[in-house]
Amino acid sequence: AQKITQTQPGMFVQEKEAVTLDCTYDTSDPSYGLFWYKQPSSGEMIFLIYQGSYDQQNATEGRYSLNFQKARKSANLVISASQLGDSAMYFCAMREIQGAQKLVFGQGTRLTINP
Amino acid sequence: DAGVIQSPRHEVTEMGQEVTLRCKPISGHNSLFWYRQTMMRGLELLIYFNNNVPIDDSGMPEDRFSAKMPNASFSTLKIQPSEPRDSAVYFCASSPLTSGTSLGETQYFGPGTRLLVL
Numbered sequence: 001a002q003k004i005t006q007t008q009p010g011m012f013v014q015e016k017e018a019v020t021l022d023c024t025y026d027t028s029d030p031s032y033g034l035f036w037y038k039q040p041s042s043g044e045m046i047f048l049i050y051q052g053s054y055d056q057q058n059a060t061e062g063r064y065s066l067n068f069q070k071a072r073k074s075a076n077l078v079i080s081a082s083q084l085g086d087s088a089m090y091f092c093a094m095r096e097i098q099g100a101q102k103l104v105f106g107q108g109t110r111l112t113i114n115p
Numbered sequence: 116d117a118g119v120i121q122s123p124r125h126e127v128t129e130m131g132q133e134v135t136l137r138c139k140p141i142s143g144h145n146s147l148f149w150y151r152q153t154m155m156r157g158l159e160l161l162i163y164f165n166n167n168v169p170i171d172d173s174g175m176p177e178d179r180f181s182a183k184m185p186n187a188s189f190s191t192l193k194i195q196p197s198e199p200r201d202s203a204v205y206f207c208a209s210s211p212l213t214s215g216t217s218l219g220e221t222q223y224f225g226p227g228t229r230l231l232v233l
Binding site: 107 | 146148157158160163165170171204206208210219220221222223224225226227229
């Protein structure tokens with residue numbers, strides 16, 4: 001079974017608009033962590049934001065925030081005021097306590113910001 | 116600060132040849148991970164090390180793949196013999212995590228090695 005599901009293969013957004021990238025996950029572990037990474041066309045994987053399953057507040061890092069809905073098992077990434085440089089692949093990933101340090105990645109969403 | 120360093124950045128080889136990919140983790144990080152990225156399978160963890168010791172190699176595809184970490188600042192991933200289906204981007208990542216109890220330790224990725232096996 002898919003542990004991480006990103007249902008949007010591609011998204012197109014106008015510059016300066018906010019964008020939400022969807023991520024749902026599947027785990028029976030009560031303790032887990034959720035990560036988002038950005039992969040621009042140059043290929044490197046850039047860490048963006050982290051949310052722990054017991055964190056009371058949604059994580060924020062600059063223009064990135066994580067809309068964490070534990071009961072729905074979703075961890076959507078919100079990018080505010082999008083910029084042309086935000087065009088990239090975005091990956092959601094999860095680490096479970098029972099999985100030790102193993103990160104499991106979703107298939108990714110390709111985000112294109114139009115001028 | 117230097118990030119994770121991988122070499123070579125690009126490798127083109129012929130089927131049957133041995134391929135060695137190299138990784139230098141971030142100084143002070145004691146966990147090292149090898150991932151493979153393909154269009155079909157996405158990002159997959161191949162193997163990871165804690166304090167130079169292999170912890171989980173369940174993702175290694177087959178005996179043609181082997182990984183070593185002789186010291187804290189160097190790791191290799193070797194494919195022998197290589198096959199066209201091994202063509203992929205191979206990432207090395209490192210993390211400061213020393214135990215499995217901290218979920219929030221971030222893995223920092225290198226730039227990847229793009230491998231093409233003809």
